[in-house]
Amino acid sequence: EAAVTQSPRNKVTVTGGNVTLSCRQTNSHNYMYWYRQDTGHGLRLIHYSYGAGNLQIGDVPDGYKATRTTQEDFFLLLELASPSQTSLYFCASRKRGDEQYFGPGTRLTVL
Amino acid sequence: GEQVEQRPPHLSVREGDSAVITCTYTDPNSYYFFWYKQEPGASLQLLMKVFSSTEINEGQGFTVLLNKKDKRLSLNLTAAHPGDSAAYFCAVRPSSSFSKLVFGQGTSLSVVP
Numbered sequence: 001e002a003a004v005t006q007s008p009r010n011k012v013t014v015t016g017g018n019v020t021l022s023c024r025q026t027n028s029h030n031y032m033y034w035y036r037q038d039t040g041h042g043l044r045l046i047h048y049s050y051g052a053g054n055l056q057i058g059d060v061p062d063g064y065k066a067t068r069t070t071q072e073d074f075f076l077l078l079e080l081a082s083p084s085q086t087s088l089y090f091c092a093s094r095k096r097g098d099e100q101y102f103g104p105g106t107r108l109t110v111l
Numbered sequence: 112g113e114q115v116e117q118r119p120p121h122l123s124v125r126e127g128d129s130a131v132i133t134c135t136y137t138d139p140n141s142y143y144f145f146w147y148k149q150e151p152g153a154s155l156q157l158l159m160k161v162f163s164s165t166e167i168n169e170g171q172g173f174t175v176l177l178n179k180k181d182k183r184l185s186l187n188l189t190a191a192h193p194g195d196s197a198a199y200f201c202a203v204r205p206s207s208s209f210s211k212l213v214f215g216q217g218t219s220l221s222v223v224p
Contacts, residue, residue: 031210042117042200042214043155056210090154099145100212102155 003027004103006091012109013081021076021106023091029101031094032074034058034066036087037105043090049074081110113138113205117215125223130188132199132218139182140206146175146186149198149217158186158199191222 004025013019025032030051035043045058047066055066063085065077078085086109092100117134124130142163147155159175161168161184168175172195174187184203188195198219202212 040120040216042115042216043202044214045211048210050210058211099157099160101157102147104154 004091004093004101006089006103006106008106009104010107010109012111014111015082017078017081017110019078019081019108021078021089021091021108023074023076023103024072025074025091025093025101025103026072027093027095027101028071029093029095030071031096031100032068033092033094033100034064034074034076035090035092036060036085037090038087046076046089078108081108083110086110112207113141113203113213115201115203115213115215117201117218119218120216121219121221123221123223124191126192127190130191130195130220130222132186132201132220134184134201134203134215136182136184136203136213138203138205138207139179141182141203142206143204144175144177144184145202145204145212146184147200147202149200151197155200188220191220193222193224196220196222 007022033048034046044060048056049068089106091103094100114137144161146158148158149155176185200217201215
């Protein structure tokens with residue numbers, strides 16, 4: 001069973017705050033993804049990565065940075081959080097040719 | 112790029128009835144499709160993956176149909192039960208990027224006893 005974990009599970013910050021969301025997968029998967037989920041929009045891709053040190057821009061990257069430090073760890077950074085970034089964030093991993101496996105999600109609230 | 116439209120956004124059916132969720136996509140060269148289920152407060156779990164070479168796929172209590180001519184993907188839950196109450200998302204792997212998925216907007220299904 002593919003395993004993807006995320007931390008924290010819940011986070012509250014203020015406008016202008018600095019937030020880091022963490023994702024770890026122990027599946028030896030090459031690909032990792034960050035999505036945000038908002039009602040009426042489904043899941044939208046923020047950033048993704050092919051492997052350690054690699055970063056690819058997704059479909060809604062504005063206001064977000066990401067870094068893949070190892071094959072296992074993928075971080076999403078919000079350096080100046082805004083209320084529009086209040087959302088449910090999912091991390092996922094995938095090996096080549098396979099489906100994506102999702103983490104449990106992080107609920108972020110920006111006041 | 113690929114766009115995916117999912118309907119309906121909300122669906123309520125009685126236990127034992129069928130429920131149909133439909134996605135239309137724009138890229139005629141898309142060839143890999145997915146349905147995910149998200150139970151309340153939980154993450155997404157894969158329900159089924161479909162290759163474009165197969166038009167009908169059957170799972171436990173549901174059928175997935177792919178109409179490539181109309182660029183339409185549907186999920187048909189037969190004899191729905193309360194445990195099927197969840198959000199369902201279709202996803203399409205576009206031909207322009209084999210690394211990405213484009214998701215539909217989601218359907219919130221409620222099965223009433």
